Amino acid sequence: MIYTVTLNPALDYIVSLDALTTGSVNRAHTEQKEPGGKGINVSRMLHNLGEQSTALGFAGGFSGDWLTDRLTREGIQTSFTPIEDDTRINVKVKEQNETEINAPSPAISEAAQAQLQDQLSRVTTGDTVVFAGSVPQTLPQNIYETMILEAKSKGAYICLDASGEAFQHGLKAVPDMAKPNQHELEELFNCEIRNISDAAHYAEKLQTTYGINHVLVSLAGEGAVLVTQDGALHARPPAGALVNSVGAGDSSVAGFLAAQLASASVHGTLAYSVASGSATAFSDGFGAKADVEKLAEEVKITDLS
Ligand SMILES: Nc1ncnc2c1ncn2[C@@H]1O[C@H](COP(=O)(O)OP(=O)(O)OP(=O)(O)O)[C@@H](O)[C@H]1O
Ligand SMILES: O=P(O)(O)OC[C@@]1(O)O[C@H](CO)[C@@H](O)[C@@H]1O
Numbered sequence: 129m130i131y132t133v134t135l136n137p138a139l140d141y142i143v144s145l146d147a148l149t150t151g152s153v154n155r156a157h158t159e160q161k162e163p164g165g166k167g168i169n170v171s172r173m174l175h176n177l178g179e180q181s182t183a184l185g186f187a188g189g190f191s192g193d194w195l196t197d198r199l200t201r202e203g204i205q206t207s208f209t210p211i212e213d214d215t216r217i218n219v220k221v222k223e224q225n226e227t228e229i230n231a232p233s234p235a236i237s238e239a240a241q242a243q244l245q246d247q248l249s250r251v252t253t254g255d256t257v258v259f260a261g262s263v264p265q266t267l268p269q270n271i272y273e274t275m276i277l278e279a280k281s282k283g284a285y286i287c288l289d290a291s292g293e294a295f296q297h298g299l300k301a302v303p304d305m306a307k308p309n310q311h312e313l314e315e316l317f318n319c320e321i322r323n324i325s326d327a328a329h330y331a332e333k334l335q336t337t338y339g340i341n342h343v344l345v346s347l348a349g350e351g352a353v354l355v356t357q358d359g360a361l362h363a364r365p366p367a368g369a370l371v372n373s374v375g376a377g378d379s380s381v382a383g384f385l386a387a388q389l390a391s392a393s394v395h396g397t398l399a400y401s402v403a404s405g406s407a408t409a410f411s412d413g414f415g416a417k418a419d420v421e422k423l424a425e426e427v428k429i430t431d432l433s
Contacts, residue, residue: 313330381401
């Protein structure tokens with residue numbers, strides 16, 4: 129089973145406008161509510177790709193109930209730990225640019241934390257656990273490290289997609305796969321990434337510093353770099369019109385895992401991952417499997433080693 133862990137889920141509230149003017153009343157053309165949070169997005173894209181997963185994390189209040197109900201109706205299995213406060217609402221404003229306002233997290237009690245920890249102690253060999261997104265302020269910032277060590281000790285394959293302090297702590301537990309985006313990698317090494325070769329250099333640094341098997345660095349319109357012990361590859365994405373970037377990175381994680389489950393080669397896994405990110409970037413919502421398969425044929429892979 130694939131488990132996705134979203135410690136800080138969200139109801140994503142997406143509005144579109146012609147232009148956003150600060151300091152005045154803006155009227156949206158459209159509004160949309162979507163289940164959000166990085167692990168939940170991985171589950172939604174896995175579902176599109178025909179893979180079953182169970183979404184874990186904390187959910188509470190009217191927004192938590194809405195989120196759980198929506199996911200269940202979509203056919204996604206959930207086993208959220210209940211909390212008292214409302215799940216946060218994140219606002220995504222789409223105009224010429226995309227502006228995101230991510231809300232702070234609700235409080236998580238020690239009892240709720242222990243309940244999730246207990247779920248993780250029951251994973252087993254052959255399972256995959258994806259830890260993705262921010263860590264609520266009321267939880268210890270090294271919680272990913274603790275949770276990854278627990279799930280790893282049971283033999284699960286671990287994937288980590290986080291940022292800042294939470295990412296740094298999680299890396300210490302040596303996940304099997306890490307998926308920073310360009311900004312997260314720059315933040316980790318306090319560096320500037322100006323091109324593909326810089327991205328490969330710092331991805332290699334991440335791979336060797338922590339001993340992580342697969343480092344996938346997503347680079348938005350520039351595709352992604354994958355570094356393993358065997359070297360570095362760059363995948364150039366297919367051309368297309370950007371419709372939505374929310375969840376594109378999470379879709380590339382889902383594509384990576386789905387390809388690995390299908391025992392694809394390293395090249396095939398990278399192509400499928402980038403195609404999954406691009407299919408979502410080119411769609412209103414998450415990319416469809418048929419689009420991913422078509423786009424994967426257009427991804428251009430270059431060996432950087
Ligand atoms: N403009 C684009 N054209 C083609 N593909 C894109 C574009 N933007 C994103 N993608 C695809 O999506 C993948 C992930 O993009 P990105 O690096 O923006 O992820 P991210 O920052 O983790 O996103 P998020 O946190 O919103 O999920 C890229 O590797 C690429 O495959
Ligand atoms: O605040 P975090 O946890 O870092 O990110 C949360 C979030 O921006 O990530 C997803 C896109 O990747 C959205 O669905 C969600 O709102």
